[in-house]
Amino acid sequence: MTLNPGQDWQPAESRWESLRYYSLYRLIAASGLAFMGRVFISADEGGGAWGLILGFYFSAAVALLYFLRMGRLRFVWILNLHIVVDLLALGALMYVGGGHRSGIPYMVMVVVAAGGLLGEGRLVFFYASLASLTVLVVQILGALKLQVDPVADFTAVGLICVGFFAIALVARLLATRALANEKLAHLRGNALLRQTRVNEKVIADLNDGVLVLDSAGLILQINPKAAILLGDKPEAGMPLAALAPELDGAVREGQRILRLTQSGQAVRLRSLKIGPGEDTVVYLEDLERLEREAQQIKLAALGRLTGSIAHEIRNPLAAISHASELMAEEKRADVQARLTRIIQDNTRRIERMVRDVLELGRRDRCTPETITLDSFIAGFLVDSETYEGLTPGVVAYHGLAGLKIQFDRIHLQQLLWNLVGNARRFCSGAPGAIRIDARGLPEGRIELKIQDDGPGVSLAMRSRIFEPFFTTDSRGTGLGLYIARELASANDALLELCESESGACFCLTAEGANDLRHE
Incomplete structure (x- = not known):
């Protein structure tokens, strides 16, 4: 029947x-x-x-x-x-x-x-x-x-x-x-027939190419997008090795990026085995399409960022303009000094904002390297005390000697400057008020915590803490934490606000370069 x-x-x-x-x-x-x-x-x-x-x-x-x-x-x-x-x-x-x-x-x-x-x-x-x-x-x-x-x-x-x-x-x-x-x-x-038809419809409408291969490398199922990427009108039952040898080799070797000979398109390959010795599902993502979508997202984000920057710069520019007009009319030296200070403060605020935006634009230029944390943070603290006016002893580092992390050196320095600078504005200023802890995690990852003894972050602000231009400090630009998280993401790391008994605690989880199982 x-x-x-x-x-x-x-x-x-x-x-x-x-x-x-x-x-x-x-x-x-x-x-x-x-x-x-x-x-x-x-x-x-x-x-x-x-x-x-x-x-x-x-x-x-x-x-x-x-x-x-x-x-x-x-x-x-x-x-x-x-x-x-x-x-x-x-x-x-x-x-x-x-x-x-x-x-x-x-x-x-x-x-x-x-x-x-x-x-x-x-x-x-x-x-x-x-x-x-x-x-x-x-x-x-x-x-x-x-x-x-x-x-x-x-x-x-x-x-x-x-x-x-x-x-x-x-x-x-x-x-x-x-x-x-x-x-x-x-x-x-x-029920199985209905589910099969739904699955076939969903797979056919996917923007990514999907292939289902048996253990011998024969094509069991292929969706229209994969047929377009492979170019030659592939059908079920055809051997993948004869249709696309480079794709067959990439599936066997676990290669992630390749360019197909038939269509000349670059694709990102992901394969998933259903079980040992059973079928394999192969996903082919069109990199050109992904790049176009990423470009559209970047353009939309750039438009929002430009509007926010224009709004944020307007206020200090208005203060500078008003102070300069008053200075031209004012003859008293003390008033002129106060107006000059207003102009200098707002000029520095604009300069910091422009510098932060430039740092945000450099997130894609990422060159990870192996960094020894204790020596790197020691040098970072010396530079901060010399060039940023950090009080000696306010920041205390605690971590296992020789602990190493995979990160872009410039990105890690900028990230720490942003996090320590944020903690510096809210901490008590006492020795050890800012604490940096480093420890190894399972699977070779490293956790870096930056914690202060300040009032912490309220529950109402936790959801917005990483939004661009969100700040509770009138002297800040609101881009520090946003840029820090973007730099972490560029290095395949995760930056998040963690729970703490006192003050604010930010956790950075990144790839390590240590064999912690033998330590």
Whole structure:
């Protein structure tokens, strides 16, 4: 039976096929009985009647097989006709052949079993009753002709009739279980077919190419995007090694970036094995499309950033302009000094903002190297005390000696300047008010914590702490933490605000260059 999503399961559909097989069995059985009658039964022993009955039975078998679905009759009526024809023919053959000793009752058991497997409800016991009645009538007619031993033969016939009912009951139980399993299989098959069609639709609409390969490298499934990338009209069943040798080699070697010969497009490759020795799913991402999308995102972000910069620069420019106008009119030296200080402070604010924006533009120029943390941070603190006016002893470093990190040196220095500068504005200024801790994590990563003893970050501000131009300090630009996180991301690291008992704590998690398992 063909599975169609949404089609209701009809048990009679499977029964029609079973009835067809039973009709073929009837035709074969009639042919076998005809052969047996011709060989073992002579004309004097009823061979003529045997042949006549078998002629009717064989003709009925052919007709019932040919006209299996007669008109619009229900299945149950067709089944009743088949069973009745079988019981009449076999009953007649049993009478001619010498009663229950002819072996015909065993063929009647097959009829009862077929009725039990194909029938419904009480019909099963009706067929058993009809078979028992047939055997009893034949036995009674034989007894009237004094052809049988009444006591012994009727006992045997009674046991045969009990067997009919037992067979009918067992067959019905088996049929009920088989129908329940068939219905469940039909429902699950329909659900699987619907899911398969949904999966095919989703895969076909993906912007990335998708290939499914078997263990031998043959293409089992391919979506339109992958067909475009591979260029040559690939089809399921084709070997990938013959279609795209460089792609086949990249899948086996785990290569991530390659250029396809057929289309000339650069792709990023990701492969996923379903299981050991089983199918492989290959994802082909078009790098040109990804670069175009990234460019669009960058342009949109640049537009928002430019608008924010224009808004942030407008305020200090207005202060500078107003102070310069007042300075031109003011003759007192103390007032002129205050106005000059206002101009210098706002000029430095604009300069810091421009410097931060320039640093943000350099995030893509990343050259990671192995950096020993204790010596690097020691040099960083000396530079901060010399050029940034950091009070000696305010920052304390605690970390395992020789701990190494994979990071761009300039990026790491800028990131620490931003984080320490942020902590410096809010800490108490006492010795050790800012603490830098470094430790190794599983899988070779390094965690660097920068914590201060200030008031910390309120719950309302935690969600906005890394937004550009968000600041609670009138002297800040609001770009320090944003740039720090962008520089961390450029180095495949993660910068986040962590929970702490006091003050603010920022955690940087990056790749290490240590074998911590042997330390």
